[in-house]
Amino acid sequence: MPDTSNGFPELSESISRMAGILLSEETVDEILQLITSLALRTVPAVTAGSVSLIREDELTTAAYSHDEARVVDEAQYEDKAGPCVEATLNGSAQYVRDVGEAAHWPGFKTAATAHNFASVLSLPLAAGKARSGALNLYASQADAFDERDQEVASMFAQQAGVLVANAQAFSDATQLSENLRTALESREIIGEAKGILMAREQISADEAFDVLRRISQTTNVKLRDVAVKIVESTQRRSRDGDPT
Amino acid sequence: MSIAFDALEHARQAAGLSTADLWVRYFGLGGMASDHELIAYMSGASQPSRIDHDLIAQALNEEFSAQGRDWPMAYTRP
Numbered sequence: 001m002p003d004t005s006n007g008f009p010e011l012s013e014s015i016s017r018m019a020g021i022l023l024s025e026e027t028v029d030e031i032l033q034l035i036t037s038l039a040l041r042t043v044p045a046v047t048a049g050s051v052s053l054i055r056e057d058e059l060t061t062a063a064y065s066h067d068e069a070r071v072v073d074e075a076q077y078e079d080k081a082g083p084c085v086e087a088t089l090n091g092s093a094q095y096v097r098d099v100g101e102a103a104h105w106p107g108f109k110t111a112a113t114a115h116n117f118a119s120v121l122s123l124p125l126a127a128g129k130a131r132s133g134a135l136n137l138y139a140s141q142a143d144a145f146d147e148r149d150q151e152v153a154s155m156f157a158q159q160a161g162v163l164v165a166n167a168q169a170f171s172d173a174t175q176l177s178e179n180l181r182t183a184l185e186s187r188e189i190i191g192e193a194k195g196i197l198m199a200r201e202q203i204s205a206d207e208a209f210d211v212l213r214r215i216s217q218t219t220n221v222k223l224r225d226v227a228v229k230i231v232e233s234t235q236r237r238s239r240d241g242d243p244t
Numbered sequence: 245m246s247i248a249f250d251a252l253e254h255a256r257q258a259a260g261l262s263t264a265d266l267w268v269r270y271f272g273l274g275g276m277a278s279d280h281e282l283i284a285y286m287s288g289a290s291q292p293s294r295i296d297h298d299l300i301a302q303a304l305n306e307e308f309s310a311q312g313r314d315w316p317m318a319y320t321r322p
Contacts, residue, residue: 176264183272190274206295209274210321213302217315222306223273 028167032063032160039137039156040065045144046137048117051125051160052077052084053133059088062133068115069138075111082108083122087134093154096120098142118142123154125161132164186224193227196234252300253286255317259307269303270296294320 036049050064050073059077064070076082082105083094096102099118102109112120117138125133135157139145145153194208203211212230216223256266263286267279277285277296284290285300292300301317308316 176268179265179268180271183268186272187274190272194274209295209298210319213298213319216302217305220309220315222309223302 028163029062031163035135035156035160035163036063036065039135039153042156043137043145043149043153045139045141045146045149047140048138050084050136050138051133052088052122052136053125053164054088054131059085059133068117069136072108072111072115072117072120072138073136075107076105079105079107081105083120084134084136087122087124087136088131091124091126091131093124093150094120094122095145095150100142112138116140119144121145121150121153123157125157125164132161132168135160186227189231190224190227193230196230250288251317252297252304253288255304255308256286259304259311261304261307266300266303269306270299273299273302275299 032051032053036051040046040049048064048066048069050069051062052059052073053062054060055062059073061070061073064073073084076085079085083096086092087094096112097119099109099112099120102112115138117140119139119142121137121139122134123137124131125135135153137145137153190212193212194205197203197208197211198205201208201211212223212226215221215226219226256263261269263283264279266286267275267282270277270282275282275296277292281290282300285292285296298319298321301319305315305317308314
């Protein structure tokens with residue numbers, strides 16, 4: 001990896017600010033906001049910026065510097081066409097040097113022209129193979145991005161991609177620990193019900209499971225809920241003085 | 245008796261459950277095998293015990309049922 005830290009002091013500073021943070025969705029949006037405004041400050045040609053993300057299978061604008069950027073993004077989502085859609089779906093940088101010539105993306109062209117954007121650079125956010133969205137930079141001049149600008153912008157997009165991937169890992173881990181807690185509760189109540197059946201019917205643990213899953217299947221009730229009923233009815237009976 | 249392990253893996257995919265999700269549910273039903281063992285069962289690399297097979301079948305059937313589908317997975321006993 002080339003050492004660009006001397007060439008782009010603001011970028012390396014912003015990257016170190018992003019390092020080591022694990023994130024909720026709200027935090028992600030805030031940091032994407034930060035990345036967007038840093039990209040704006042670092043690439044002088046840019047007049048507005050935004051980050052498009054795939055959330056629940058839909059493209060959405062998670063952060064933006066100016067409302068105009070969000071509006072032009074949304075025109076593209078509506079048409080499912082335009083540089084930010086293309087960058088997200090195909091994972092390749094899209095540079096529209098002159099919006100006036102983007103006749104193949106009419107919705108985008110109309111919206112961008114209406115908001116005085118003359119060139120647009122959309123860069124895929126990618127971490128590994130997964131595609132998550134795009135960093136979109138809008139400029140009022142045509143052909144506003146030179147090679148160095150494109151290089152700097154793509155580094156911001158990479159960082160944003162890593163950030164979004166981290167956030168996804170965080171959300172997966174949170175979901176997993178919640179599911180595990182539910183599984184532990186279910187396991188405990190099923191264990192209790194099996195113990196009751198074993199004592200009452202003089203059967204093995206495996207046979208007790210067979211009993212539960214047969215009831216579950218014939219009544220179309222989850223095995224866990226069958227177990228709850230057995231435990232509850234046993235508690236009632238013992239409260240009412242029945243020794244079984 | 246040989247149990248069709250392909251059927252388990254096929255059903256897992258049809259149910260749209262990841263192996264991790266399936267393991268959590270299997271564990272919730274009282275399963276004792278580790279996630280690595282479950283992966284080995286699903287790939288056919290090792291054979292689950294009778295009860296492990298039925299626990300996996302139960303986890304899959306509950307998911308199918310939640311999706312409004314039938315109980316397609318057979319158990320090792322009636």
